[in-house]
Amino acid sequence: MRKILLGTTAAVGAALLAPMAAEAQEAPTVRVGGYFRAYYGYTQQNGQAPTNVSMGGLSGGPNDSNAQLGNTFASARNGHNDFSTDAEVHVFVNGKTANGLTYGAVIEIEFDSSEGTVRSDARRAFSRKTGAAIDEMYAFIASPTLGQIRFGDEDGPFGGLMNVGWVSNFGTGGAYGDFESFIVRPTRTGTTPGSVGDNTKIIYLSPQFFGFDFGLSYAANEGEGEDTGCLNSFASLNCDRVYAATGIAGNGRSHDQPGRMNEIQWAARWRGSVAGVGLAVGASGMFSQVVRDISATGVITRNLRNPELYQVGAQATYMGFTVGGGYMWGNTNYYYIPTLRGDKDMSMFFGGASYTAGPFTVGANFYSGQYAGTAFTPANANGQRRWAYSIGATYRLAPGLDLLAEFVRQEMKEPGVSALIPTGNLAPGSSGDVRDRGKASVFLTGIRLAF
Numbered sequence: 001m002r003k004i005l006l007g008t009t010a011a012v013g014a015a016l017l018a019p020m021a022a023e024a025q026e027a028p029t030v031r032v033g034g035y036f037r038a039y040y041g042y043t044q045q046n047g048q049a050p051t052n053v054s055m056g057g058l059s060g061g062p063n064d065s066n067a068q069l070g071n072t073f074a075s076a077r078n079g080h081n082d083f084s085t086d087a088e089v090h091v092f093v094n095g096k097t098a099n100g101l102t103y104g105a106v107i108e109i110e111f112d113s114s115e116g117t118v119r120s121d122a123r124r125a126f127s128r129k130t131g132a133a134i135d136e137m138y139a140f141i142a143s144p145t146l147g148q149i150r151f152g153d154e155d156g157p158f159g160g161l162m163n164v165g166w167v168s169n170f171g172t173g174g175a176y177g178d179f180e181s182f183i184v185r186p187t188r189t190g191t192t193p194g195s196v197g198d199n200t201k202i203i204y205l206s207p208q209f210f211g212f213d214f215g216l217s218y219a220a221n222e223g224e225g226e227d228t229g230c231l232n233s234f235a236s237l238n239c240d241r242v243y244a245a246t247g248i249a250g251n252g253r254s255h256d257q258p259g260r261m262n263e264i265q266w267a268a269r270w271r272g273s274v275a276g277v278g279l280a281v282g283a284s285g286m287f288s289q290v291v292r293d294i295s296a297t298g299v300i301t302r303n304l305r306n307p308e309l310y311q312v313g314a315q316a317t318y319m320g321f322t323v324g325g326g327y328m329w330g331n332t333n334y335y336y337i338p339t340l341r342g343d344k345d346m347s348m349f350f351g352g353a354s355y356t357a358g359p360f361t362v363g364a365n366f367y368s369g370q371y372a373g374t375a376f377t378p379a380n381a382n383g384q385r386r387w388a389y390s391i392g393a394t395y396r397l398a399p400g401l402d403l404l405a406e407f408v409r410q411e412m413k414e415p416g417v418s419a420l421i422p423t424g425n426l427a428p429g430s431s432g433d434v435r436d437r438g439k440a441s442v443f444l445t446g447i448r449l450a451f
Contacts, residue, residue, distance in 0.1 A: 024096075024098075025096060025097060025098040026096035027095060028093050028094065028095035028103075029093070029094055030091065030092070030093050031094075032089065032090070032091055032092075033089075033090045033451055034087065034088045034089040034090045034108075034109075034450075034451060035087065035088055035448060035449060035451065036086075036087040036448075036449045036451075037085070037086050037087070037172075037178070037446065037448040037449070038084070038446050038447055039083065039084045039085075039172075039178065039444045039445065039446030040081075040082075040444065040445055041081075041082055041083075041084060041179070041181070041182035041442055041444040042081055042442070042443045042444075043078075043081075043082070043182045043183055043441070043442050044080060044440070044441045044442075045078075045438075045439065045440035045441070046437075046438065046439050046440075047438060078184065082182060084178070084181045084182060084444075086111065086112055086178075087110075088108055088109060088110045088111065088135060089108075089109045090106065090107070090108050090109070091105075091107040091108075091109075092104070092105075092106055093105040093107075100143070101141055101142065102141070102142045102143075103139070103141045103142070104139070104140060105137070105138065105139040105140070105152075106137065106138055106140075107134065107136075107137045108134065108135040108136045108137065109132055109133070109134060109135065110133055110134070110135040111130050111131070111132055111133075112129065112130065113131040113132065113133030114129055114131060134153065134224075134225065136152070136153050136154050136155070136198050137153050137154075137225075138151060138152025138153060138154040138203075139151055139152055143207075144207060145207060146207070147204060147205055147206040147207050148204070149203065150202070150203040150205070151202045151203070152200060152201075153198045153199070153200050153201075153224045153225060154198055154203060155193070155194065155198060156196065156201060156203060156215075156217040156219070156263075156265035157203070157205070157214075157215030157217055157266060157267035157284060158196065158265035158266065158267055158284040159193050159194065159196030159197065159265060160193040160194045160196065161203070161267070162205075162213075162215050162267035162269055162282060163193045163267070163282065163284065163311065164269055164280045164281060164282030164313035164314060164315055164324070164326065165313025165314055165315050165324040165325050165326035165351070166192070166193065166313070166324065166326075166350060166352070166365075167315065167322055167324045167325075167351070167352030167354055167363060168365060169322065169354050169356075169361060169363065170354050170361045170362060170392045170393060170394050170404075170406070171363070171390070171394060171404045171405065171406030172404060172406060172444070172448075174352065174363065174364065174390030174391070174392050174406055174408060175190075175352075175366055175367055175389060175390045175408055175410070176190065176192045176365065176367075177390070177392075177406065178444070179408040179410070179442040182442050182444065183410070183440040183442060184440075190334075190335070190367070190386070190388070191328070191334050191336065191346070191348060191369060191371075191386070192367075195335060195336065196265075196286070197224075197336075198224060199219045199221065199222045199223060199224055199263070200219060200220075200223060200225070201217045201218060201219035201263070202217065202218055202219075203215065203216070203217040204216050204217070211270045212268070212269070212270050213268075213269060213271075214266070214267060214269075215265075215266065215268075216264070216265070216266050217263075217264070217265045218262075218263070218264055219262075219263040219265075220240075220261065221240050221241065221260065221261050221262075221263075222240075222260050222261075222263075223240030223241075228240040228241055229241070242291060243261060243291060243292065244291060244292040244293065244300045245291060245292075245293070245294060246293070246294045246295075246296075247293070248290075248291050248293040248294075248303060259291060259304075259337065259338050260288035260289070260290065260307060260336075260338070261288060261289045261291060262288060262289045263287070264287050265285070265286045266284060266285055266286075267282060267283070267284035267285075268282065268284070269281065269282030269283070276318065277316055277317070277318045278316065278317035278318065279314075279315075279316050279317075280314065280315050280324075281312075281313070281314045282312070282313050282314075283311065284311045285308075285309060285310045285311070286307065286308075286309045286330075287306070287307070287308050287309075288306060289306050290302065290304040290305070290306055290307070290338045291304075303340065304338040304339065304340060304341075305331050305338060305339050305340070305341055305343070306338075307330065307331060307332045308330050308331050308332075309328065309329070309330030309331075309336075310328070310330055311326060311327070311329075312326050313325065313326025313327075313350075314326065320355050320356045320357055321353070322353065322354045322355075322356075322363075323352075323353045324352060324353075325349070325350060325351030325352070326349075326350055326351070327347070327348070327349055327350075328348045328350070328369075329345065329346065329348070330345060330346060331343075331345050331346070332346055333346060333371050333372045333373070334346070334369070334371045334373075334384065334386060339372050340372075343372035343383075344370070344371070344372045344373075344383040345372075346369060346370065346371045346372070347369065347370050348367060348368065348369030348370075349367065349368050349369070350365070350366065350367040351365065351366060351367075352364060352366065353365075359395055359396035359397070360393065360394070360396075361393065361394045361396075362391075362392070362393045362394075363392060363393075364389070364391040364392070365389070365390055366388060366389040366390070367386075367387065367388055368385075368386075368387040369385070369386050369387070370383060370385050371383055371384045371385075371386065372384070373414045374414060383414070384414040385411075385412065385413050385414075386410075386411070386412040387410070387411055387412075388408060388409060388410035388411070389408075389409055390406055390407060390408040390409070391406065392404065392405060392406025392407065392408075393405055393406070400449055400450045400451055401447065401448075401449050402447065402448045402449075402450075403446075403447055404445065404446065404447070404448060405443075405445035406444060406445075407441070407442070407443045408441070408442050408444075409439075409440070409441050410439075410440050410441075411438065411440070413436060413437040414436050415436055416436060
């Protein structure tokens with residue numbers, strides 16, 4: 001499949017570069033855009049006041065100002081109120097060749113490269129929570145009759161570019177939006193198209209033919225950017241190209257470990273209008289291999305299952321109303337993490353609706369999924385459940401300037417998983433207390449400026 005995809009992409013690329021009728025050539029132009037958003041959030045969440053929670057790996061040493069008992073925090077309390085700001089600067093480069101092809105690049109610079117920092121780091125260095133990093137960056141070449149090729153760090157057809165049924169055009173996106181900035185892990189981790197990742201890939205997006213279009217992408221691994229050989233003097237788990245390493249044996253992986261290799265995404269959809277109703281239907285999928293495990297004796301085995309996912313969706317728009325929904329299923333865990341053989345497959349329903357009248361848009365959406373979770377056993381056959389629902393509104397105050405408000409409720413449950421087990425950690429509680437259900441409610445309001 002990998003050879004077929006690369007061969008097809010090469011053929012399309014050759015067609016795009018073939019001679020065409022001469023047109024006026026345009027030198028590349030550069031435009032700067034982006035957004036800024038500022039929100040107030042009120043959060044209610046269990047697990048915001050843990051006691052006797054082991055945090056040994058975060059100790060700052062003997063001079064650490066955090067009160068600790070050995071490697072254990074005695075207690076911590078989170079309040080309900082907070083502000084959250086975020087911004088991105090986007091650079092758009094566009095040009096046109098003499099034969100009519102368009103080309104260019106997109107570079108998105110974000111200012112939230114880390115989820116946060118402990119106070120000791122903030123005192124002796126800059127706050128990494130607002131550090132600059134590259135979100136997406138890719139180059140493209142396109143023809144109106146042959147389609148577009150993109151190469152770089154970007155979403156794929158399955159991972160955000162061609163999905164159908166995810167209604168999120170109100171507030172910050174509701175159950176798929178920015179409420180996660182206000183809540184404590186792990187409740188906020190969702191399984192939505194954009195969370196597949198921007199790993200470096202080559203993408204082909206076709207033009208529309210009688211309302212139909214399709215897309216394909218290939219990524220060698222989950223890595224982004226340069227230095228794919230990694231900074232170590234030897235091959236290690238931190239190298240993008242690693243295909244086998246010691247310790248790839250658990251259900252899923254930590255966030256600093258590579259997981260998917262030779263990833264292929266595909267999508268197909270139809271968009272049109274019937275009796276004045278705008279319609280869209282689509283199907284997509286993702287296949288990949290996983291990093292294999294190296295035993296103490298040097299034997300290489302595949303302990304995790306190769307992820308295989310599918311998604312179908314549909315939506316309709318009429319007189320300002322939009323309704324959509326769909327279904328995703330496959331052998332991945334939550335957040336597209338590979339699973340062990342014998343683990344429960346994931347399944348997820350999603351849907352939403354919105355109404356736009358002039359500058360106002362109101363809407364609601366939800367998702368509900370079942371996954372293998374963190375401690376899947378035959379006795380825990382139901383695995384883990386995650387679900388969320390929301391309602392929100394947006395008011396267009398001026399071109400590019402929105403006022404918004406929304407309420408989101410998100411929950412997760414994994415029977416029998418104690419909060420004190422590091423792999424569970426659903427809702428930290430008192431010593432010996434098994435609290436296997438994480439719950440969070442967020443009301444947020446604020447402004448968003450796109451420029």
